[in-house]
Each structure stands twice: as C-alpha cells, then as structure tokens.
Amino acid sequence: MKLLLTSGGVRNKSIHDALLDLLGKPIAESSALCIPTAGYAHPGGAGRAWNFIAGRGTECPMTELGWKSVGVLELSVLPSLDQELWEAEVRAADVLLVNGGDPLFLNYWMRQSGLAALLPTLTDTVWAGLSAGSMIMAPRIGDDFVGWRPPGGDDSTLGLVEFSIFPHLDHPDLTENTMEAAEKWAAALPHPAYALDDDTALKVTNGTVEVITEGHWKHFNDD
Secondary structure (H helix, E strand, O other): OEEEEEOOOOOOHHHHHHHHHHHOOOHHHOEEEEEOHHHHHOOOHHHHHHHHHHOOOOOOOOOOOOOOEEEEOOHHHHHHOOHHHHHHHHHHOOEEEEOOOOHHHHHHHHHHHOHHHHHHHOOOOEEEEEOHHHHOOOOEOOHHHOOOOOOOOOOEOOOOOOOEEEOOOOOOOOOOOOHHHHHHHHHOOOOOEEEEOOOEEEEEEOOEEEEEEOOOEEEEOOO
16 A cells, blocks of 8 residues: 555645655546544544535645545444445545544544455555544554543554654644654654654655655654
8 A cells, every 4th residue: 555644635736746646647537535534533523524525624635636536435334334335445446535533533443444454455545644544554643642542442553654643743723733742752652753744744655755845844763
C-alpha cells in the first residue's frame, strides 16, 4: 500500500502533486472510497462525518478534489456484512480517503471490520489519511492523543510504519499543539516520530519516507 499521511488534507500544491504521483494518473480518472468513521467519536461527530463525505471541509480538502467517483465505506457497518459484499469495492478503489477524529476509535473499527487485515494485500492502493487517518499507521499514538479507549486497550495502533505522528503542529485553533508539547510527546515514545503542521505530509512508498512540505515540521528520536 502507498501512503500519503497528511495532517490537514491535500491543502497545497506540493501535497497535491505527491498524491498524483502515488496515484499514477489524474484525480479525474481515479475512484475513491472515503472513510468517515473516526469523526463519530468526537462531539458533533455526525456533522463531522457529513462534512467530510460531502466535501465541505474546505480547510482540509479530501473528497472535494474532483474524483471520478466517491463512495462511503463506514467501518462500523462492515462486521454485520459478508466480507465479499465490500471487499471487491475496496480492491477496485484507487484511493482510500480516511477522515480525522479519534485515532483509537478508528483503529478499533479498522480491526473489527477486517479492513486492517486486508491492507497488506492492497499493494496498488493509495491510503490518504487526514490527522487520525494518518496517525493510526503508527505503532502507537502516544498518551497525549488518547481520548476514546477500546476495551482493555492501550495506545497501540496498526504499526504499518515505524514512526508516530503529532498532527496540527502550531495550529491557531489548537493552542496545546506546540513544538514544546510535541517534543515532550516524542520523548515518551520508543521509536521515531514526526511533528507536522497542516501544510506538511509524509509520502511513504516501499518503506521510504519523504517529507512533503510547504510549512514546518520536525523529526524526533532517529538514533
């Protein structure tokens, strides 16, 4: 699977160009499935999900980029269905657009739905994450980002990359997301980590990480 791990969506030309490179074709010729699940665990979750699906998140562009088609993959529904009903649609999609919200809630439903187990087989699919949708690729999210907690769970996530992500660095509406806070967060983790502002993303192909940025970021713990 090819990864575009964003903090704030596809919000500048550099990130947009990275997405095109991963797709290997124009957005207008690419089919997308959007995953709104993470937003439901935050206040106003129904509205968050609708804004994401409808492409109304103008500060964090994802579904509104001009895709050939966009479908909705709600993870919490999938365990009640035969996998063959949805797996074919996932395999046919060029990109999965994964909304922000609560990363542990998203991680829980990734596993419960069976999508997490399917990801390693989606070698040609692009995963485009927004905030929590990027964070869950890490081994852990760190205690600072634990909100909703799964039964008997900790801060562990999918572990498909070897680093963690601190999103929305220095965001004007998130005054706690400072570089000092990111440094303390990273110090508590046993593996590398990145702090990303909303104009920065990580492009991951074949295990190689490339920082895509028109903003600022920092890499921690790379000993």
